[in-house]
Amino acid sequence: MSTKAQPSGGNSEKDVMIRVSGLKKKYRLGKIGAHTLQGAIKERRARGKKNDQKTSSGTSRNKDFYALNGVDLTVYKGETLGILGKNGAGKSTLLKILCRITAPTEGTVDLYGHITSMLEVGTGFHGEMTGRENIYLNGTILGMTKAEIDEKIDDIIAFSGLEEFIDTPVKRYSSGMFVKLGFSVAYHLDSEIVIMDEVLAVGDVEFQKKCIRCLLDAANNDIRTVLYVSHNMNTIRQLCKRCIVLDKGEVIFDGDVEQAIAIYLGTQAEMPAKIEYGPEHRSRDYQRMRARDLFSLDSLRLLNRPEPIFPTSGEAELELTCTAAKEIKNVAFRFQLRDQEDTKIASMLPGNLITLCPGTNTVRITLPLTHLTCGRYSADIVVYQLDAGGIERKMDLVSPGFTFQIESAHDKDDYTKWNQQQFGAVRLPDLSVEVSSPEASEK
Numbered sequence: 001m002s003t004k005a006q007p008s009g010g011n012s013e014k015d016v017m018i019r020v021s022g023l024k025k026k027y028r029l030g031k032i033g034a035h036t037l038q039g040a041i042k043e044r045r046a047r048g049k050k051n052d053q054k055t056s057s058g059t060s061r062n063k064d065f066y067a068l069n070g071v072d073l074t075v076y077k078g079e080t081l082g083i084l085g086k087n088g089a090g091k092s093t094l095l096k097i098l099c100r101i102t103a104p105t106e107g108t109v110d111l112y113g114h115i116t117s118m119l120e121v122g123t124g125f126h127g128e129m130t131g132r133e134n135i136y137l138n139g140t141i142l143g144m145t146k147a148e149i150d151e152k153i154d155d156i157i158a159f160s161g162l163e164e165f166i167d168t169p170v171k172r173y174s175s176g177m178f179v180k181l182g183f184s185v186a187y188h189l190d191s192e193i194v195i196m197d198e199v200l201a202v203g204d205v206e207f208q209k210k211c212i213r214c215l216l217d218a219a220n221n222d223i224r225t226v227l228y229v230s231h232n233m234n235t236i237r238q239l240c241k242r243c244i245v246l247d248k249g250e251v252i253f254d255g256d257v258e259q260a261i262a263i264y265l266g267t268q269a270e271m272p273a274k275i276e277y278g279p280e281h282r283s284r285d286y287q288r289m290r291a292r293d294l295f296s297l298d299s300l301r302l303l304n305r306p307e308p309i310f311p312t313s314g315e316a317e318l319e320l321t322c323t324a325a326k327e328i329k330n331v332a333f334r335f336q337l338r339d340q341e342d343t344k345i346a347s348m349l350p351g352n353l354i355t356l357c358p359g360t361n362t363v364r365i366t367l368p369l370t371h372l373t374c375g376r377y378s379a380d381i382v383v384y385q386l387d388a389g390g391i392e393r394k395m396d397l398v399s400p401g402f403t404f405q406i407e408s409a410h411d412k413d414d415y416t417k418w419n420q421q422q423f424g425a426v427r428l429p430d431l432s433v434e435v436s437s438p439e440a441s442e443k
Contacts, residue, residue, distance in 0.1 A: 016112060017193055017225040018075040018098065023107035025068040025093050025249075067093040069249035071107070077192075078222035080215070082240035082257065083229045084264040089246040091229045095119055095195050098227070113192030113225070116142070118183065127171030131162055131181055134170055138185045152188045159214075160184035161207065180207055187214065194218075197229045212238050233261050233341055262376065265340055271309075271403045273302040281398040289396070294325030295356075297383055297396045303364075308404035312374065312427075316367040316404060320381075322396075324356040328385060331356050332392070333365060335402070336380040337372075345425050348379075353386060369406065371426050378403045 099117040218224040243260030245253040303317040332350035381401030384392040
């Protein structure tokens, strides 16, 4: 790994800040290491003799594991890059290599600027020292001179919002206060590259917003390049303009933020036009309820379309099959819509009640999709009975009961463009706007 001066030729639009080529990081699984020198020598000899031997189960005694397996990545000046992936995908390993905490097994990393690492914010704080004293201690560890800290200390304290507690020993700080102070010190370093791993998750909402605003301003003004790892899709959307998705140590996607989120959340899975509801669609409570009440929602079939993809002004025609052991009156169906992050966004209530006959029943339902914007959705289907007092008694619930996609935004020649992550998933009727000034003219 090397740190180089800024390339003179550079990209015509943006200069390269980080270039990663063929990066691999290998770990050896199994029992390694010893507590004594003699033990280490014996273990090394034993590994040499038994390197190719198998255990009785047929697996190797020690196994190589690649936390990163051939990562190629280029990040440009002023970019805010989000890094997504499940636990164990290689996100933290990549950041640790970039921050020189660990070395790669293979490949190269070229850095064209000074890095501020926010992987473990507050590392080096001493509990017996006050917040002010720890600013000087932590700032020095991170490479600041005393003169630089003297110049910035008022800004650091103001940014942290801990003026009242700054002369109190940090051992009395809450975890959120601890992170605020550590982030404030790290943020005020004069660095071109900022690397963060979920550090905003601990601070309160107001502090998170302040951090995001500052990082966005720095990135938009081409002051800093930001790499951000998070499982919070809202902060990824606010902060990042580009995302990569890691899986098993490899980059499986690099590009648009919304597409990256969809891949990470698994919303690129197949959307069936017919579903048979099994135990995987119900919680244990509803599995027991299904057996006790002798009622079951059995299947769903999409009508008039080969796959559940609809325009923004369309509607979905569905055929539900259910089984009742006896006649059931005042039955209602409710669809509870969720977005791709599994957040409940709306519900469709029943327009009328029906009566189910003993045996197999076929129920046709039409879902109006008029106000949904483009994106992937799922619906929980709730079947319940209303008694004479209007109290509902749930009979069955399947989740997800139906998965579908809105394919496009409103008409292409629409004078407004809908931005889902900014405006929301539901588009209400358009505003009626009039102007009374005599200078106004209609276009």
